[in-house]
Amino acid sequence: MSTAYQPETVEVxxxxxxxxxxxxxxxxxxxxxxxxxxxMFPYPSGKLHxxxxxxxxxxxxxxxxxxxxxxxxxQPMGWxxxxxxxxxxxxxxxxxxxxxxxxxxxxxxxxxxxxxxxYDWSREIATCDPKYYRWEQWLFTKMFEKGLVYRKxxxxxxxxxxxxxxxxxxxxxxxxxxxxxxxxxxxIPQWFMKITAxxxxxxxxxxxxxxxxxxxxxxxTNWIGRSEGVELTFDVVGEDEPLTVFTTRPDTLxxxxxxxxxxxxxxxxxxxxxxxxxxxxxxxxxxxDAAEATLxxxxxxxxxxxxxxxxxxxxxxxxxxxxxxVLMSYGTGAVMAVPGHDERDxxxxxxxxxxxxxxxxPEDGSEIDIDAAVYIDKGLTVNSGDYNxxxxxxxxxxxxxxxxxxxxxxxxxxxxxxxxxxxxxxYWGAPIPxxxxxxCDAVPVPEQDLPVxxxxxxxxxxxxxxxxxxxxxxxxxxPQCGKDARRETDTFDTFVESSWYFARYACPDSSEAMLDERxxxxxxxxxxxxxxxxxxxxxxxSRFFQRVMRDExxxxxxxxxxxxxxxxxVLKDGAKMSKNKGNVVDPQxxxxxxxADTVRLFMMFAAPPEQALEWSDDGVQGSFRFLKRxxxxxxxxxxxxxxxxxDPAALDAGQKDLRxxxxxxxxxxxxxxxxxxxxxxxxxxxxxxxNAVTRFGDQSDAxxxxxxxxxxAVTLMLSPMxxxxxHALWARLGHETALIDERWPAIDESAxxxxxxxxVVQVNGKLRGRVSVAAGADNDTVAAQALEDPNVxxxxxxxxxxxxxxxxxxxxxxxx
RNA sequence: GCCGGGGUGGCGGAACUGGUAGACGCGCCGGAUUCAAAAUCCGGUUUCCGAAAGGAAGUGAGGGUUCGAUUCCCUCCUCCGGCACCA
Numbered sequence: 001m002s003t004a005y006q007p008e009t010v011e012v013x014x015x016x017x018x019x020x021x022x023x024x025x026x027x028x029x030x031x032x033x034x035x036x037x038x039x040m041f042p043y044p045s046g047k048l049h050x051x052x053x054x055x056x057x058x059x060x061x062x063x064x065x066x067x068x069x070x071x072x073x074x075q076p077m078g079w080x081x082x083x084x085x086x087x088x089x090x091x092x093x094x095x096x097x098x099x100x101x102x103x104x105x106x107x108x109x110x111x112x113x114x115x116x117x118x119y120d121w122s123r124e125i126a127t128c129d130p131k132y133y134r135w136e137q138w139l140f141t142k143m144f145e146k147g148l149v150y151r152k153x154x155x156x157x158x159x160x161x162x163x164x165x166x167x168x169x170x171x172x173x174x175x176x177x178x179x180x181x182x183x184x185x186x187x188i189p190q191w192f193m194k195i196t197a198x199x200x201x202x203x204x205x206x207x208x209x210x211x212x213x214x215x216x217x218x219x220x221t222n223w224i225g226r227s228e229g230v231e232l233t234f235d236v237v238g239e240d241e242p243l244t245v246f247t248t249r250p251d252t253l254x255x256x257x258x259x260x261x262x263x264x265x266x267x268x269x270x271x272x273x274x275x276x277x278x279x280x281x282x283x284x285x286x287x288x289d290a291a292e293a294t295l296x297x298x299x300x301x302x303x304x305x306x307x308x309x310x311x312x313x314x315x316x317x318x319x320x321x322x323x324x325x326v327l328m329s330y331g332t333g334a335v336m337a338v339p340g341h342d343e344r345d346x347x348x349x350x351x352x353x354x355x356x357x358x359x360x361x362p363e364d365g366s367e368i369d370i371d372a373a374v375y376i377d378k379g380l381t382v383n384s385g386d387y388n389x390x391x392x393x394x395x396x397x398x399x400x401x402x403x404x405x406x407x408x409x410x411x412x413x414x415x416x417x418x419x420x421x422x423x424x425x426x427y428w429g430a431p432i433p434x435x436x437x438x439x440c441d442a443v444p445v446p447e448q449d450l451p452v453x454x455x456x457x458x459x460x461x462x463x464x465x466x467x468x469x470x471x472x473x474x475x476x477x478x479p480q481c482g483k484d485a486r487r488e489t490d491t492f493d494t495f496v497e498s499s500w501y502f503a504r505y506a507c508p509d510s511s512e513a514m515l516d517e518r519x520x521x522x523x524x525x526x527x528x529x530x531x532x533x534x535x536x537x538x539x540x541x542s543r544f545f546q547r548v549m550r551d552e553x554x555x556x557x558x559x560x561x562x563x564x565x566x567x568x569x570v571l572k573d574g575a576k577m578s579k580n581k582g583n584v585v586d587p588q589x590x591x592x593x594x595x596a597d598t599v600r601l602f603m604m605f606a607a608p609p610e611q612a613l614e615w616s617d618d619g620v621q622g623s624f625r626f627l628k629r630x631x632x633x634x635x636x637x638x639x640x641x642x643x644x645x646x647d648p649a650a651l652d653a654g655q656k657d658l659r660x661x662x663x664x665x666x667x668x669x670x671x672x673x674x675x676x677x678x679x680x681x682x683x684x685x686x687x688x689x690x691n692a693v694t695r696f697g698d699q700s701d702a703x704x705x706x707x708x709x710x711x712x713a714v715t716l717m718l719s720p721m722x723x724x725x726x727h728a729l730w731a732r733l734g735h736e737t738a739l740i741d742e743r744w745p746a747i748d749e750s751a752x753x754x755x756x757x758x759x760v761v762q763v764n765g766k767l768r769g770r771v772s773v774a775a776g777a778d779n780d781t782v783a784a785q786a787l788e789d790p791n792v793x794x795x796x797x798x799x800x801x802x803x804x805x806x807x808x809x810x811x812x813x814x815x816x
Numbered sequence: 817g818c819c820g821g822g823g824u825g826g827c828g829g830a831a832c833u834g835g836u837a838g839a840c841g842c843g844c845c846g847g848a849u850u851c852a853a854a855a856u857c858c859g860g861u862u863u864c865c866g867a868a869a870g871g872a873a874g875u876g877a878g879g880g881u882u883c884g885a886u887u888c889c890c891u892c893c894u895c896c897g898g899c900a901c902c903a
Contacts, residue, residue, distance in 0.1 A: 040903095042903090043902090043903050045903090080903070083902080083903060084901090084902070084903085085902085085903085156901070157901075165901075166901075167901040167902065168899095168900090168901055168902075169901075169902040169903090170901085170902085171901095215820055215821060216820085218819080218820065219819060219820050219821095219898075222818085222819050222820080223819075223898090223899085223900090225819095290900095290901085291899075291900090291901095292817095292818085292899050292900070293817075293818090293898090293899055295817090296817040296818065296899085297817050297818095298817090325817095329900090344817090417900090418900070420900080421900080421901080423901095424901065425901090426901085493901070494901095494902095494903070495900095495901095495903090498903085531897090531903090532820085532821080532897065532898085533897060533898065533902095533903085534898095534903085535820075535897085535898070536819090536820095536898065536899080536900085537898085537899090537900065538903085568821090568822095568896090568897085569896075569897070571896075605828090605829090605840085605841070606828060606829080606841090607828070607829070608829085610821085611821090611822075611829090612821090612822075612895095612896060612897080613828085614827095614828075616827075616828070616842085618827075618828085618842055618843070619827085619828065619841070619842050619843095620842095621842080622841050622842055622843095623841085625841095625856095626840095626841080628855095628856090629856095632856095671832090672832095675832095676832070678830095678832085680828090680829070680830085680840085680841095681829095681830070681832095681839085681840080683840075683841090684829090684830075684839065684840035684841075685839090685840080686840095687840055687841075688839080688840070691840090758836090760835080760836045761836095762835085762836085762883085762884075764883075764884085765835090765882095765883060765884040766884095767836055770836080791869095791870080794870095802883090803883060804883095805835090805883060805884080807835055810835060810836085811835055811836070811884095813835080813883055813884065814883090815883050815884090
């Protein structure tokens with residue numbers, strides 16, 4: 001009985017079966033190979049957008065594919081539930097952030113279910129649940145005990161009108177997004193995690209992570225930014241304390257013609273105390289937001305401090321400047337300037353009329369004009385006193401030795417990576433478990449008092465954190481001495497929650513420990529999929545937390561994610577689809593119109609996963625059309641009656657061709673999904689096979705048997721991407737048991753063999769003909785046959801054949 | 817500014833290890849079906865010359881290596897992402 005493809009009916013039926021039979025709930029099965037398939041969990045903004053649909057569908061496809069390979073697959077889902085949007089919504093709609101967040105979670109979970117994702121919902125996590133965040137509070141106190149956290153002053157964006165700290169995102173062109181006031185940099189005390197203690201380990205392990213894309217590993221390597229150099233001290237005239245700088249180029253030391261410090265440097269502040277012009281300049285430097293991109297792109301400005309610094313080797317005095325491009329957060333907040341051999345120093349010297357001195361010459365002996373162009377390559381030292389004529393390495397060592405021998409400096413390794421500031425002056429986050437006591441200073445909250453629960457019934461005004469106005473939260477007794485004390489009102493950066501959630505999915509209900517023995521079964525994550533925008537911060541913090549948990553004895557695993565797939569953005573009008581930009585395409589409408597399978601198929605077909613996908617409304621229709629054609633192809637085939645068993649030995653040439661196509665497709669699609677992650681080409685190959693079946697038209701018993709095999713194969717192979725329609729068609733093809741428990745189709749090697757293959761013939765690299773040759777023919781035979789082609793003859797005739805290149809199975813190139 | 821990734825028909829993309837550029841799909845054009853429309857089916861579709869056979873050009877720009885380059889190397893342009901308080 002012929003039927004029309006009705007997506008909603010088909011999809012609801014499949015989803016009901018999966019739910020009723022708990023198809024995706026898994027325990028720990030030690031008999032099977034486990035496969036932990038994870039997607040970066042979403043922020044519960046309220047609605048799924050296309051970026052979500054893309055990443056969730058990629059991950060779901062991998063999970064379902066691995067299940068068909070016989071693996072014991074766990075795919076959990078949860079919510080990165082803390083963050084600023086909930087606070088903004090609270091201000092706007094007067095709804096408590098918790099209520100808003102939980103309502104969003106409910107809505108988004110329903111949308112995910114409608115899309116048919118294979119999640120083990122019994123493991124669901126929301127990071128705003130005290131049962132979750134108590135364990136990161138606990139880990140923080142453990143890190144406190146080990147000295148892995150500390151408090152220091154650090155720079156924030158300050159809105160002088162709203163009297164509040166702003167996130168970088170809330171600074172638009174240097175102004176506060178609500179007040180429009182010029183943002184200032186301000187220093188406040190904040191908590192830091194010592195990620196730099198793991199810098200070397202995080203860097204070195206990258207070399208042994210074949211499952212990660214090179215681009216991500218390169219970005220992390222550069223982010224950590226390990227550089228070997230020397231710390232040098234320069235005496236400051238009239239000061240007891242010398243000035244310390246870090247340099248990777250001690251070989252250029254004789255080229256120092258000035259020095260520069262950051263605006264926040266103590267020497268700059270000291271000079272400002274007696275010189276109003278300098279004070280004004282420093283004040284001006286502060287009037288910018290704290291984002292590095294802002295600092296790096298603004299005009300390079302500076303001012304002489306009227307302080308001299310003594311060159312340690314020549315004894316000459318060079319001027320000390322304050323400059324807006326020197327970062328207090330990198331190195332020592334002071335730099336030695338070598339304008340001859342550093343691009344930025346050169347430009348700064350040109351602008352301010354500072355001397356430029358050549359101390360490095362090219363190794364090939366060529367002349368350079370240091371006044372006309374900077375020379376940054378390594379070379380031989382010149383104009384360098386006793387150190388002339390040395391190579392980079394020799395000069396580096398000789399000068400480093402001198403400083404170490406004279407106790408004026410030391411070889412050291414510097415990192416671009418900075419310690420992780422985790423304090424946020426915001427309400428909707430996990431409270432930092434610290435109590436401040438006048439006598440005992442900062443005291444971690446004892447384990448028995450955890451969690452420090454965030455009060456959820458708050459009056460939310462938007463003027464600073466409401467926690468500060470809650471005496472019942474703030475006023476506590478000191479856990480050490482029992483005197484009156486104050487609770488920390490800052491909350492954790494939301495990256496803290498997302499740095500360990502992947503581990504908690506293994507044992508989300510564990511009430512006795514952060515992780516239990518189930519984590520040993522599931523960790524590490526076998527396949528992690530998420531946006532490329534997380535390539536550095538989230539992934540680096542997670543690798544750091546995994547090591548902290550390891551050193552706490554919670555796990556033996558060092559690297560949390562074995563294989564990483566970074567999926568590209570979904571762009572609309574050339575920009576990232578985001579709520580902020582208002583260029584969001586709502587998947588819901590498309591699901592209502594075409595069904596979940598069409599949406600899933602289109603997302604997978606439109607672009608390879610790692611590339612950005614420019615959204616276009618055209619094309620979704622095409623995916624729907626294909627599913628209808630696929631449905632009808634099965635329908636017509638089944639309606640024609642029972643199918644005889646396939647006898648591969650009794651096929652004619654046409655039947656063999658279709659069967660070869662089937663098995664070639666099994667090989668290609670399995671490779672595309674399993675190894676290459678090129679789901680777009682897997683879909684294309686499936687379409688080709690369906691097209692081949694539709695065009696086939698052979699209604700003989702053998703022909704119909706070959707078609708049955710082809711349709712079964714394509715149904716199985718498309719099921720990871722479009723599971724609902726395949727579920728229905730599998731039954732239609734005569735199977736009593738559900739597709740969800742089927743294995744990936746097997747390749748019959750003998751079906752792949754062909755008698756004749758087509759060889760391309762080139763003359764001088766240009767395509768001139770094609771010849772059909774026997775599959776096993778040797779190179780000489782192929783070359784001879786190629787030469788016989790009439791069109792090839794036209795180009796070879798009367799010319800001398802100088803060379804003939806035969807690429808077996810592919811082409812012949814005749815060079816004349 | 818620094819770091820990473822892109823740029824191929826009208827559009828999304830394919831070409832996996834240097835070997836047929838444009839698979840698959842969209843769009844468009846023509847045809848069939850229909851009272852008509854939708855849906856569906858068939859054919860065509862890089863550009864230029866040509867009736868065709870065939871030829872020439874062609875993968876952001878310019879140069880290089882090679883019998884052969886979308887693929888490797890150099891220089892440049894441009895777009896996207898990240899830059900530590902967006903998630």
